[in-house]
Every structure is written in structure tokens, then in C-alpha cells.
Amino acid sequence: MNAPAIEVEFPDLTRWAAGNSGIPYVWRFAAERAGPHVTIQALTHGNEVCGAIANDWLLQENVQPVRGTLTLTFANVDAFRRFDAADPFASRCLDEDFNRLWSADVLDSARHSRDLARARELRPVYDETDYLLDLHSMTDPCPPLALAGRQQKGLELAFALGVPEHIVIDAGHAAGKRLRDYAAFDDPADPRNALLVECGQHWERTAPEVAKQAALRFLRHFGMLDAAFLDAHLDASPRPAQRAIEITDVVTITSDDFVFAQPVAGLTVIAKGGSLLARDGATDVRTPYDDAVLIMPTRRPRKGETAVRIGRFVTY
Numbered sequence: 001m002n003a004p005a006i007e008v009e010f011p012d013l014t015r016w017a018a019g020n021s022g023i024p025y026v027w028r029f030a031a032e033r034a035g036p037h038v039t040i041q042a043l044t045h046g047n048e049v050c051g052a053i054a055n056d057w058l059l060q061e062n063v064q065p066v067r068g069t070l071t072l073t074f075a076n077v078d079a080f081r082r083f084d085a086a087d088p089f090a091s092r093c094l095d096e097d098f099n100r101l102w103s104a105d106v107l108d109s110a111r112h113s114r115d116l117a118r119a120r121e122l123r124p125v126y127d128e129t130d131y132l133l134d135l136h137s138m139t140d141p142c143p144p145l146a147l148a149g150r151q152q153k154g155l156e157l158a159f160a161l162g163v164p165e166h167i168v169i170d171a172g173h174a175a176g177k178r179l180r181d182y183a184a185f186d187d188p189a190d191p192r193n194a195l196l197v198e199c200g201q202h203w204e205r206t207a208p209e210v211a212k213q214a215a216l217r218f219l220r221h222f223g224m225l226d227a228a229f230l231d232a233h234l235d236a237s238p239r240p241a242q243r244a245i246e247i248t249d250v251v252t253i254t255s256d257d258f259v260f261a262q263p264v265a266g267l268t269v270i271a272k273g274g275s276l277l278a279r280d281g282a283t284d285v286r287t288p289y290d291d292a293v294l295i296m297p298t299r300r301p302r303k304g305e306t307a308v309r310i311g312r313f314v315t316y
């Protein structure tokens with residue numbers, strides 16, 4: 001399978017390298033008026049450029065909070081710098097996935113990797129953050145998704161934004177904790193909160209605007225922006241009602257011979273439970289129930305990796 005087209009331009013981030021917070025590529029702006037500390041993060045994954053375009057734009061616009069503190073981060077910049085259009089998936093990370101490191105036992109361990117070093121450098125930023133928006137994009141084409149985590153407060157925040165249309169409720173990855181699930185963000189008794197937005201396929205033309213609009217709505221929700229800035233830039237056109245999908249199953253590839261048995265795409269719904277979804281070597285993989293929703297089915301099946309997540313629409 002050929003790599004998808006690169007439809008977006010990569011911003012030159014070197015002008016933001018110094019930061020103004022004591023940490024490279026971390027920019028912080030504080031209002032005189034008290035308010036929450038909101039962080040908008042780009043480049044948790046190095047090749048997911050849409051968030052970098054959104055934060056680059058906010059910095060160029062010289063965005064200032066009207067209350068509280070706003071932090072804009074470019075996380076795995078060293079991975080981003082290695083982006084190569086001829087091998088565009090390689091720059092997701094350097095040594096290991098930055099988004100599987102977010103538990104104290106990993107962060108406090110004696111283990112070393114370049115991604116873990118950057119995670120440790122940025123950890124104080126997240127420890128000081130009340131509300132985090134983590135901007136991502138997806139390997140394969142799929143409508144934008146909010147990943148709300150497993151707590152009710154995450155779901156409420158996703159609904160409060162009003163976009164994207166589809167909200168995914170899931171517990172993350174067995175391979176390690178995501179930043180969106182780090183510490184207080186995943187504690188139901190703590191008001192601090194995080195939301196991850198997948199803005200579409202990594203390099204599709206529409207993803208940066210999805211990221212920008214998610215950032216604007218996030219900042220609006222927390223009362224951080226002045227009305228004139230929002231009026232000028234927020235897309236206030238009517239949106240479809242949001243729907244939540246609860247992930248129930250993760251299909252992990254167990255052989256070198258995995259193939260989907262029917263055409264699949266992001267958010268394909270398979271009406272009949274027990275339908276043949278894929279063949280994994282000698283094993284048949286079937287849908288677990290009626291109206292199973294396929295989340296991010298892979299186009300590049302590899303043994304040991306996730307083929308697809310399966311969920312169902314839930315109403316609240």
C-alpha cells in the first residue's frame with residue numbers, strides 16, 4: 001500500500017524553539033485575571049502535523065488569554081524534525097511511543113529513551129495543567145474523533161466542545177498510559193480534565209482546520225479568549241449532534257497473514273453480529289454484536305499490532 005498523499009505544508013517550528021517558559025518549544029501566557037491553566041499540545045506524535053499547524057497559528061496570531069494561563073506545547077519536536085515524505089510514518093516517535101509513558105512507574109523509572117527524556121522534561125507542564133487538549137491525527141482516513149477516556153468528565157468535556165461529531169469512550173492502550181489518561185486527568189474525583197482529538201488522517205488537507213477549530217472551542221469553553229478573536233476565527237456553523245461510541249473490543253493481529261474479509265473504513269458499521277470481519281491466519285474474526293462500529297481499521301496489518309477497535313453507539 002502506497003503512503004497517502006501529503007496535502008499539508010509542514011510549518012517551520014524552529015522560530016518557536018526557545019519557548020518562554022524555560023522549556024524548549026513550550027510557550028506560556030498568563031492573564032492578570034485569575035482562571036484555569038489550559039494547555040494545548042501538538043506533536044505528541046511527531047508526524048501528526050495538524051496540531052503543530054494549529055499551535056503555530058495561535059502563536060503567530062499572538063493569542064493571549066483573557067483569564068488564567070494558556071500553555072502551547074510542541075512535544076516530540078525531535079521526531080517531527082525527522083519527518084521524511086518518502087517514509088512518512090517513521091517519524092511518529094524516536095525510540096518509543098511518547099503517548100505510552102504516562103504513569104509514574106515509567107516516568108520515575110531508570111529507563112532511558114529520547115522520547116522518555118522529553119516526556120520527563122514536559123511532565124511539570126502537565127502537572128500544572130488543569131485542562132489539556134491533545135491534538136492528534138490518524139494513520140488511515142477516518143472522520144475526526146474525540147477520545148474521551150473512560151471517565152464521565154472526559155465525555156462531558158467532549159460534548160461541551162460540540163465537535164467532533166464522534167466521541168470515543170475507551171480505556172487506552174495495554175502497552176502504556178496515554179497522556180490524556182495521566183494522573184489527575186483520569187481521576188474521576190479530580191476536576192482536572194483532558195481531551196484527545198484525532199483530527200483526521202495525518203496529512204489530509206482538512207485536518208489542520210479541524211485542529212484549529214477544536215482548539216478555539218476548547219479555549220472558548222474555558223472562557224480564555226476574547227469575543228473579537230472568537231468572532232473572527234471560530235466556525236460557528238451548525239454541527240450535527242454528537243454521538244458517543246463505547247469501545248468494547250480490540251482486535252490484535254496474531255499472524256503474518258491477516259486480511260479483512262470485507263471492505264472497511266473508519267466508522268464503518270456492520271449491521272449483523274457474527275459477520276466475518278477478517279481472517280487472521282487460520283482464525284476467523286467475527287463482529288461481536290449487531291451494529292458494530294469499526295474504529296480506525298488498519299490498512300497496514302502487522303503481527304502484534306491492533307487491526308481495529310470495535311465499539312457500539314451509546315446514548316446518554
Ligand SMILES: [Zn+2]
Nearest residue numbers: 045048136137
Ligand atoms: Zn497520535
